[in-house]
Amino acid sequence: MQEWKKETSVTEPQPLEIVAPDTYIQRKDVVKVERKQEGKESYTEYECMSREISVRDYNMLKSIEEISTDKAVEAYTLQLMEEGVI
Template sequence: MKEWTKERCSEEPQELQLVADGIYIQRKNIEKVQHEATEGMEAYTDWECESREITVSEYQMLESIKQINTDKAIDDYTAQLIEEGLL
């Protein structure tokens, strides 16, 4: 997994894009940016975001971590300690 870097795109990018066998580009904070016309350049729109390369397995691991409900796990563990008389 690489560090997040700033990316500019001419079209709206996908949040997750398969770019090679087992490699994704993951994007966040995707924003549409309007640029005013200047001397010699017409007005245009592009997209800015943060992106990084991530393997499919790294992405799956991060997604599984998101699925963990830490509050419920703490509550269940506390209830177990109370039942066992440790709290």
């Protein structure tokens, strides 16, 4: 897994794109930017942070996120039960 780096594109980038049989480009924080040039028409670019990540690492990170979300929901439900809300 690589570090996040800035990327610009003239087309809106996909959050996840497969670039090789076992490699994704993962993107976050996509922002649409209007560029103006003196004496020329303005144009649109997209800026984001991107990194290459293996399919295996991506799936592992997704599993960790799901576990964390499940634990948070369980903790919140327990808190509501203890407070008598549910």
